[in-house]
Amino acid sequence: MQQSTIKIGISACLAGEKVRFDSGHKKSNFCMDELSKHVEYTRFCPEVAVGLPIPRPTIRQVRVGDTIKVCRPDGTGDVGPKLTEYGKRIATEQASQLSGFVFCAKSPSCGMERIKIYNEAGTGNTSEGVGFFAEQIMLHNPLLPCEENGRLNDMHLRENFVMRVYTYKNWQILREQPVSVHRLTQFHSQYKYLLMAHNYQAYKDLGNLLGTFDGADSESLADSYISGLMAALKRPASRKNNSNTLMHLQGYFKKVLCKVEKQELRDAIDEYREGLVPLYVPLTLVKHHLKVHPNEYLDKQVYFNPYPHDLKLRYGI
Structure with a gap:
């Protein structure tokens, strides 16, 4: 039935781009070596998109009172609002052209589920978070098939x-x-x-x-x-x-x-x-x-x- 090109969104690190905090990548062999024969990818690295450098200090989700920051382990450099804004923009401007999305698991920006949320003191965490970018994509496009790289194994x-x-x-x-x-x-x-x-x-x-x-x-x-x-x-x-x-x-x-x-x-x-x-x-x-x-x-x-x-x-x- 399908004839025209299928476009899938993907976390840029899964496409092999060296955009992670340590200048590395997490290339998905299935996505890039097998599925890529049949689809086109639109690549996103929300952390780079909101101005974070490569390499960069790690960031994590931290609960402060009733809010959650996406910041460095010491609590500085919160980019949560920027990630949310960027996610909303992509969700409304580009996601309707996509037929699926593959996110990077465990990422505070791209993880679909079970993201660690640390307490303010950094002494404990719970695995109940959602990546700020991924959350906006899924929220505004509830029918869009989404999956994480690890689950694709x-x-x-x-x-x-x-x-x-x-x-x-x-x-x-x-x-x-x-x-x-x-x-x-x-x-x-x-x-x-x-x-x-x-x-x-x-x-x-x-x-x-x-x-x-x-x-x-x-x-x-x-x-x-x-x-x-x-x-x-x-x-x-x-x-x-x-x-x-x-x-x-x-x-x-x-x-x-x-x-x-x-x-x-x-x-x-x-x-x-x-x-x-x-x-x-x-x-x-x-x-x-x-x-x-x-x-x-x-x-x-x-x-x-x-x-x-x-x-x-x-x-x-």
């Missing part, structure tokens, strides 16, 4: 993030033209089995949302739909849900497969369900049968190809 979270990026890009393409119930319904039908694999109830609820629309406010309908879709896809699909989805797909071939072929497919699905083989094994078999026995409805299902095959994301889940 988890194959399930990596696959889920990339899938959501491509889904969101497809939605952005759809919204380039006037929205209508017909176009929304077509979009929903293409995501039927991907939704089923992640959240069957959400699939039913979103279908009902479209089916009961009274024609009053299509823009509101579109907003409600994409909010529900992105929320449903945020949790990685379980083996149980994927297996049930594969069984649904198997039903399309019950009249065209011989007894041996049916058993082979059932066995592949069962082996996946039991954790003996990755998802691509039964899925490849289903796609083979689809090629031999074409089905126009199934051909349009995003579930089969939610992102480029050469990323090999289903080899590890």
Whole structure:
């Protein structure tokens, strides 16, 4: 479905730029060596953007009364307000052009969660903070798929993030033209089995949302739909849900497969369900049968190809 260029925001240090406090970087091999073949990156280093030098003293989040500073360990040089202002500007001026964002974990400016907040004396901390820049990006763009570099080492979270990026890009393409119930319904039908694999109830609820629309406010309908879709896809699909989805797909071939072929497919699905083989094994078999026995409805299902095959994301889940 997706054709135009996908743009993803990324913390500049993850792109290999030497912008960290120690003049180093934290290059993400997955982002820069694999995913970069399919996307363009817009790089951000909020700390440099607000005037901090390279190299520079470390900064941390420090709780002072009811406020939180982003400052040096001695409490000086608070850049919290500048980081917030910069984050708001990027969130409102550029983030709408992005289809995802990869943040640097543990950073007081870019971390998505569990950032250490120190007490004023520097003798203790809690891990409850959010990076000041990342917070603004996520606050002003709640549907934007966001992830941290460390979490992308988890194959399930990596696959889920990339899938959501491509889904969101497809939605952005759809919204380039006037929205209508017909176009929304077509979009929903293409995501039927991907939704089923992640959240069957959400699939039913979103279908009902479209089916009961009274024609009053299509823009509101579109907003409600994409909010529900992105929320449903945020949790990685379980083996149980994927297996049930594969069984649904198997039903399309019950009249065209011989007894041996049916058993082979059932066995592949069962082996996946039991954790003996990755998802691509039964899925490849289903796609083979689809090629031999074409089905126009199934051909349009995003579930089969939610992102480029050469990323090999289903080899590890």
